[in-house]
Amino acid sequence: MFYSFLLTLYHVSLPIxxxxxxGALLKRFKGVDNRALSALALYVLSPALIFxxxxxxxxxxxxxxxxxxxxxxxVIFMWGIAALMAKILKLNQxxxxxxxxxxxxxNSVNYGLPLIQLAFGQAGLDKASVFVxxxxxxGNTVGVYFAARSHFTMKKALMKVLTMxxxxxxxxxxxxxxxxxxxPGALEDxxxxxxxxxxxxxxxxxxxxxxxxxxxxxxxxxxxxxxxxTETKTANGRRPFTAxxxxxxxxxxxxxxxxxxxxxxxxxxxxxxxxxxxxxxAVNALIMAEEFGADARTVSRCILWTTLLSFVTLPLxxxxxx
Numbered sequence: 641m642f643y644s645f646l647l648t649l650y651h652v653s654l655p656i657x658x659x660x661x662x663g664a665l666l667k668r669f670k671g672v673d674n675r676a677l678s679a680l681a682l683y684v685l686s687p688a689l690i691f692x693x694x695x696x697x698x699x700x701x702x703x704x705x706x707x708x709x710x711x712x713x714x715v716i717f718m719w720g721i722a723a724l725m726a727k728i729l730k731l732n733q734x735x736x737x738x739x740x741x742x743x744x745x746x747n748s749v750n751y752g753l754p755l756i757q758l759a760f761g762q763a764g765l766d767k768a769s770v771f772v773x774x775x776x777x778x779g780n781t782v783g784v785y786f787a788a789r790s791h792f793t794m795k796k797a798l799m800k801v802l803t804m805x806x807x808x809x810x811x812x813x814x815x816x817x818x819x820x821x822x823x824p825g826a827l828e829d830x831x832x833x834x835x836x837x838x839x840x841x842x843x844x845x846x847x848x849x850x851x852x853x854x855x856x857x858x859x860x861x862x863x864x865x866x867x868x869x870t871e872t873k874t875a876n877g878r879r880p881f882t883a884x885x886x887x888x889x890x891x892x893x894x895x896x897x898x899x900x901x902x903x904x905x906x907x908x909x910x911x912x913x914x915x916x917x918x919x920x921x922a923v924n925a926l927i928m929a930e931e932f933g934a935d936a937r938t939v940s941r942c943i944l945w946t947t948l949l950s951f952v953t954l955p956l957x958x959x960x961x962x
Contacts, residue, residue: 663847
């Protein structure tokens with residue numbers, strides 16, 4: 641188990657940390673606006689990655705059906721848990737949107753795929769690809785709704801989903817697979833280039849958001865004007881953060897394990913799906929929060945701390961499953 645922990649640190653944690661550090665340094669010394677990069681990742685790079693992954697995924701129809709069913713039920717269940725906690729804690733719309741994004745979506749692309757390949761080999765990676773694609777599609781559709789509804793009505797939020805290129809990328813990929821159409825080599829190479837750029841850009845956005853968070857907090861506290869107002873704002877900020885951490889680290893993995901058992905999932909597919917559901921909060925959740933005005937501060941803090949803690953929790957979980 642200790643050897644698996646060291647392998648995870650070296651093969652996964654170190655590569656992931658480099659673009660995060662690069663983004664933080666870029667924000668700190670150049671003051672780059674990360675909203676432009678967020679739009680690039682959301683509207684250009686993410687659709688390319690969805691299209692490429694769907695076109696080339698190789699997995700049995702039985703596992704595909706089980707994974708789709710699990711993902712849909714899991715999203716609905718975690719959405720309900722987030723809504724319940726938001727009501728109990730009396731969170732505002734922005735805070736509830738941030739809590740929902742953290743609760744529902746995991747970092748299955750940038751962190752999950754390399755970890756699964758390391759722990760379970762190519763067979764595990766093939767099964768993980770289905771989950772990842774579904775998460776990406778849900779993240780770019782349902783995730784947009786979760787984030788946008790904090791500033792839009794339900795109708796406008798749903799209309800916003802229809803403006804997301806990822807929806808049409810998934811439909812186009814399905815058409816290519818069903819028809820057996822051969823994509824021209826030059827065009828496929830271009831899509832692959834954009835797809836490969838998604839992970840480093842998304843992780844760099846995370847680093848930039850982390851670097852900018854402290855300065856924004858300082859400005860907010862200065863504008864508050866009184867010590868009491870500052871303390872109240874800080875206390876209010878802790879509630880969504882604490883709730884999101886509890887959901888992502890404890891409730892989400894436990895609920896996913898129970899759901900997998902109820903669905904009768906076992907073997908390699910059970911291990912792969914459980915590990916992916918125990919991943920840290922998704923970097924893409926931060927992009928959604930940045931783009932559509934959800935609670936980006938809570939989302940960014942949760943991504944940071946769940947990622948750091950995952951360096952211990954995930955190797956332990958993999959050791960138990962193996």
